[in-house]
Amino acid sequence: MTVQQNESSVPASLRPSHSSMLMWAPCIAILLYLISSLMLFKFGPIDWAVHNEGEFWAFNALYLSMFSVGYAVAHWRRHWWTAGGFAQSPRNFTERFFWPVWFCAVVVVLIAHRNLTLGPSYIPTTLLSDFITGLITPEKGYIYKLSAEANANFSGNPPVTALYGALSFSKLVLVYMLVSDWSGLSRLKKILGLAVAIFPILSGVSVGTNKPIFDVAFTFLFLILACVVITPHVARLAFIKSRLVLIGITVLIVLFSVAYFQHTMSVRAGGLEYADRLGLSVGAEVASAEEARPVAVKPAFKKYCDISGGVVLKGCELLSIGTIYLTQGYYGMSLSADIPFETTYGLGHSKFIIDALRNYLDVDLGPRTFQQKIDDRWSAEAQWHSAYSQWANDVGFLGVALVMFAVGFYVCAIWTSALTTHNMAAVCNIPVLAILIFFIPANNQVFNQLESLATFIVLLITWLGSLPMGTRVRTFLRAK
Numbered sequence: 001m002t003v004q005q006n007e008s009s010v011p012a013s014l015r016p017s018h019s020s021m022l023m024w025a026p027c028i029a030i031l032l033y034l035i036s037s038l039m040l041f042k043f044g045p046i047d048w049a050v051h052n053e054g055e056f057w058a059f060n061a062l063y064l065s066m067f068s069v070g071y072a073v074a075h076w077r078r079h080w081w082t083a084g085g086f087a088q089s090p091r092n093f094t095e096r097f098f099w100p101v102w103f104c105a106v107v108v109v110l111i112a113h114r115n116l117t118l119g120p121s122y123i124p125t126t127l128l129s130d131f132i133t134g135l136i137t138p139e140k141g142y143i144y145k146l147s148a149e150a151n152a153n154f155s156g157n158p159p160v161t162a163l164y165g166a167l168s169f170s171k172l173v174l175v176y177m178l179v180s181d182w183s184g185l186s187r188l189k190k191i192l193g194l195a196v197a198i199f200p201i202l203s204g205v206s207v208g209t210n211k212p213i214f215d216v217a218f219t220f221l222f223l224i225l226a227c228v229v230i231t232p233h234v235a236r237l238a239f240i241k242s243r244l245v246l247i248g249i250t251v252l253i254v255l256f257s258v259a260y261f262q263h264t265m266s267v268r269a270g271g272l273e274y275a276d277r278l279g280l281s282v283g284a285e286v287a288s289a290e291e292a293r294p295v296a297v298k299p300a301f302k303k304y305c306d307i308s309g310g311v312v313l314k315g316c317e318l319l320s321i322g323t324i325y326l327t328q329g330y331y332g333m334s335l336s337a338d339i340p341f342e343t344t345y346g347l348g349h350s351k352f353i354i355d356a357l358r359n360y361l362d363v364d365l366g367p368r369t370f371q372q373k374i375d376d377r378w379s380a381e382a383q384w385h386s387a388y389s390q391w392a393n394d395v396g397f398l399g400v401a402l403v404m405f406a407v408g409f410y411v412c413a414i415w416t417s418a419l420t421t422h423n424m425a426a427v428c429n430i431p432v433l434a435i436l437i438f439f440i441p442a443n444n445q446v447f448n449q450l451e452s453l454a455t456f457i458v459l460l461i462t463w464l465g466s467l468p469m470g471t472r473v474r475t476f477l478r479a480k
Contacts, residue, residue, distance in 0.1 A: 022229070026415050027071040027408070030437050031064055037441040041327040045301040045320045048331050049294045055337040056330075059397050063388065063404040070408025074416070081417040081426075081467050093424065094181040098189060101177065102196060104170035109199040111164045112451060116203050116212065118145060118154040130206035138208030138264045145207045158360070165454040169428075171197070172219060172455055176428050179223045183242040198253065210261050211445075215435065215452075217257040220250040222431040230422055262314075265321045294331060294378070295324065329386030329442040332378045336370035336389050341396040344368050348393030351448040369393045387436075390444040411437075417463070425463035432456050 038060060041048065050056060110122050117130065124130075134141050178185070178193050185193070197216070204212035224247060231239045240247070297320055305316035344365045347353050357363040366372045370389050371380040378385070391403045411433055417426035432446060432455060439445035446452040 023075065023416065023419070024071075026411055027068060030411070031068065033437070034064060034067075034440065037327060038330070040323055041330045041441070044323045044327070045298055045316070046323050046327070047296050047298045048327075048334075050331065051334045052337040053334070055397075056334045059333075059337065059388070059400070062401050066401040066405040067408035070405035070410075071412040072408075073405075074409040074412035078413075078416045078420075081413055081423075082420045091181050091184055094177045094184070098177055098185075098193075101170050101173050102189075102193060104167045105174045105196045108164060108167050108171050108451070109196055109203070111160060112200065112212075113203040113206075115164075116145075116209065117141070117207050120154075127202060127206065131202050134205035134208050137267075138205070138260075139267050140208070141206055142208035142264070145209070161450065165450050168451040168454040169458040171200075171451075172428055172431065172459075175219050176223055176424070178246065179220070179227050179243070180427075182246050194249070201253070201256070205260065208264050208267075210257070210264060213253075213257045213260060217250075217254045218435050218438070219431040220246075220253055222434045223427070224250055226418060226427050226430045230419055230427070261322075261325075262318050265325070266317060295328075325384075325442065327441050329384045329389065329440075332371070332374065332383065332385035333389045335374045335378055336385075336392070337397060339370055339373050341392070342368040343395075344393045346394050349391050349444060349447055350453060351390075351444075352450050352453060365393075384443040386442065387440045387444040390448075407436075414463070417467075423463065423466055425459055425466050429459045429463060432459060 110124070113119070113124050113127075114122050117124075119126075130141065174193055175197050178190070178197060182190070197220075200212035200216050204210065224243070228236060228240060301316070301320075305313050308316075344354075347357065348365050348369050354365050354369070357365060366380070369380070370392060371385050374380075388397070388400050391400050395403065414426045414429045414433060417423045418430060432452065435452070436446040436456075446456055
């Protein structure tokens with residue numbers, strides 16, 4: 001996916017010069033974000049009945065520390081992925097592979113649409129009507145998707161699922177082509193490329209689900225930001241000007257994702273009362289008074305919002321629902337922190353893998369997971385659980401420190417590779433890692449879904465193969 005060229009062949013004016021602050025920017029931003037999510041969990045509008053507080057805060061401090069150490073080690077060894085020089089312009093790649101990638105992405109979005117809507121056909125004949133219904137009454141599609149009728153009428157197809165996983169990366173690569181070579185694309189390629197790239201938004205709205213919309217927003221936003229940052233200073237303004245239309249579309253996608261989230265959650269959750277109903281529903285069979293109400297809006301916050309009314313009340317509802325959405329995984333983690341560890345053999349971090357093993361091999365790892373063990377207090381299916389808790393299924397909560405070391409190492413390696421050599425696989429990795437990091441407090445978002453899991457694996461393998469060491473290994477094998 002990338003071709004290296006010697007640094008001397010690049011004009012001095014076009015060679016990027018990167019300050020230490022820019023090299024460390026992702027580490028600083030991620031640490032600030034994760035710390036902020038913890039502060040929101042602790043001091044935000046929602047009052048959580050946190051369990052095992054000592055272990056909870058100690059583990060989180062350890063994880064953030066190990067992320068920093070992993071990032072620092074990768075920065076120290078950065079010559080491993082920067083010694084190969086600069087990557088060539090992506091234009092040659094786009095010219096050669098645009099239509100094959102576009103066709104693969106079409107297959108992926110059609111399969112994903114059927115899987116998401118549980119429809120009878122891979123051709124979405126009712127797409128327009130479903131989309132309009134999802135815009136107006138998002139709860140209809142959402143309730144139907146969860147119904148026994150919908151699941152009874154839907155049957156999976158293992159060969160199609162395998163094809164879907166194998167081609168999933170193409171959707172991300174298509175967006176990369178649009179962003180990196182927008183000015184060089186014909187009008188037909190721009191229109192058809194955008195149509196496929198934003199198709200998941202239509203799928204998400206059709207069933208009142210926010211995840212596909214957020215994925216599109218993250219992908220466009222972080223690819224544009226990454227490409228702007230890695231573009232040399234002298235060419236950066238021209239790069240931005242030539243993509244104003246695409247940047248405008250991305251802004252609209254981001255605004256729509258926020259607005260639709262507020263719309264769906266206000267309908268589904270019911271404003272400030274959502275926390276009270278959630279607390280009662282998950283603790284209905286628990287005798288302890290504290291456990292019977294694990295979540296509630298803080299009285300002072302609720303009083304202020306009710307008195308203010310109007311726009312302030314709407315903002316309060318969005319803040320409270322958003323807080324529950326983002327930080328509820330931390331509550332599940334607090335419940336799990338003192339539960340004995342039973343390994344899931346490296347497979348329990350992914351809901352997709354657990355379900356596949358149960359459905360196709362009759363191997364059920366669910367009872368060994370922390371999520372299943374606290375199901376009577378915090379539903380393993382209906383509620384979210386922090387990525388930390390799901391990684392802990394494989395290595396225990398103490399072992400998650402090593403996972404965070406690896407995440408920090410990988411984030412730094414990818415960022416350094418993208419920033420200094422413009423490696424295509426590294427650049428494409430950035431939105432995937434952004435989604436993974438953003439949802440750490442809530443859910444193991446990337447590894448729980450086949451599409452994102454397969455994309456992550458393909459990009460990891462491609463990036464490793466594109467490194468100077470990978471090039472030398474391939475040369476050695478050919479010589480043999």
